[in-house]
Amino acid sequence: MRRFKRVLLGVAFAVSAVAGTAGWASGDAQTPVTGPPPGAAAWSADRSLGRELPDPARAEPERVAAFFAGLAPADRQRLVERHPLVVGNLDGVPVELRYAANARALRGTPYERLTRDGRRILAFDPRGRGQIAEVYGDLTRARRVAVIVPGSDTDAGNFDRADKGHRVVAGMATTLRDATALHGPADPGTAVIAWTGYTTPVGVGLDAATGDLAEAGAPRLARFTRGLTAVGAPRPSLFCHSYGSVVCGLAADRAHASDIVVFGAPGMRADSVSDLKTDARVWAARNPSDWIARVPNIHFFGLGHGEDPASGGFGARAVPADGARGHDGYFEPGTDSLRAFAAIARGEAR
Template sequence: MLGRLRRGTAVAGLVLAAVLGVGSWTSADAQTPLTGPPPGSAEWVADTALGVRLPDPTNASPAEVAAFFDALAPDQQRQLAFRHPQVLGNLDGAPVPLRYLANSLALAQERAREQARATDASLLPEEREQAARKAARYAELTGRQLLVFDPRGRGQLAEVFGDLAHAARTAVLVPGSDVDLASSDRLAAMAKELRAAAKDQVAVVAWVGYTTPVGVGLDAAREELARAGAPRLERLVAGLAPLTGPATLFCHSYGSVVCGQSAPDPARVSGLVVFASPGLGLERADELKVPVWAVARNPEDWISNVPHVSVFGLGHGADPTSPGFHARLLPSTGSHGHSDYFAPGSASLAAFAALAATGSPTTA
């Protein structure tokens, strides 16, 4: 018993050392996950102007939300968007065009608020500078198709590329560490590459809808942020599935832990594609009810240095590219480093595009 304990402690130490020692990626910035309903939910629930009870964002399912909006006239739907943009813009199950409208209104409100703060002499200089940066970022996002917009904390959003209602298939990109509202264009660039490689047949959602780890520290070695993010991902795909059919999830790095924890439903998710993955928090792919594809790591991806174990709450389990995990393997030739698996001309992007468009990693 003592020997096993010592070996377990030694392995935990190796995991921690590896996770905390990956060069410039190291960070000790612990994150508190953003959970609960969107801002303004109390006012939404108290609103009786339409003479009906509005669905509670805390516990109403996407199906219940969809049924509620189906019973409203278009002008009633728009009234709610203008009165409660931050709630409606983030309400899974609400009509997609209505969410785009609501989020454009919420974005404009937040931009005006931050612009006012940027010139408020009562604030500290660093507070004014931060407000100016936020206002500039909100200006960059203006006019985009936003399915999620939540400015709290580091901020969350989901941006849609293509037409969810008419595309043949849908893909959802789930990011790893260091992606938030300010840096979401990195994920958006992957979405654009995937859509272009699939010859615009696929609608792509760049989903920054959970609190990601900052750097590669304890948050990245543990599953707490993934467990908090997984239900948010489940609600997203549950809200989309009646419109789009089952989506393919493309899960990068720590995002693969989120995908693994989300217990994907085959009626809503056609499969998972994991790349640069530290593990899914699972020992075998068949623990999930949907197909799992894992991309072979390119030689320059530092994730290869992270041990694939789970000890004392550290690590994310088996290597999804190992034979024992039983995932379906995809090539990575032509990609470089940890975040370049969508590189134009790479074998990984070609397989991603084929999977997104047809459900098969080859076009033959």
């Protein structure tokens, strides 16, 4: 009974904390993007190659990779031209084909800017607020891969806002890429991917306080990582910010990840590292000025995200972050957190 009362008090405090921070009204309810990419029906009906194409909703990335490996170059190009949205989003398709397909799919859309200056777009889904995965570095040659999973208020329209610098997911990716390039910008050692591949909460409201969007995003993240390894990339390290930590926690047992790093995390929907059921190394960072510390770590009737991953009892490896400032300052150049992140991404941290 005493524990039950403490949980109820935590729920009440969580509600008041969220309301006091930004107000429930600021969090517009979002409908998550799920299912196969646009154009899947036409793809499934296509018999132009004289054979059935892999089901974009059910085919495992490994099967997709094997299918494309058996195609002639002309047949691969035919599929890019006929079904760019499917080829560009289908995990297991060779990287260069996905780049070409997404460049084609982006033309004439509000996101056409992403086709300029040789940008490498690994996924593009125009549904909802838009979803994007962009690669920084050479994914086909990289010895290590890092994937950054963002939190609330991230979509295709704002994931790369230049005025936000390292505080948005594209800025985090470029900063981490620079920090890992020990031998200059041409160093193929580590490729970094800004993965805006799920429907994120808007504002601080019920979507952010519950796990519905994370539950929809976790299978997408897990499949994305499996798609990387299916085409020969190394198992990636996942860097998960804020609500993105909830996504990573729910995907942990299915993701092909070498490391899972959470920072500014409200929780991972787990009480401990062992609950995540992953063989990846789990790391956690929280700086003293991060407001996320004021959010109660509860999980009750769907509200809250569980134990604080940065607490000693959770069992994650500690990432130093005393030099970072605020909820989104972990990639500030010169900080101890960025140095630690770079060492993890390079596979050098122990």
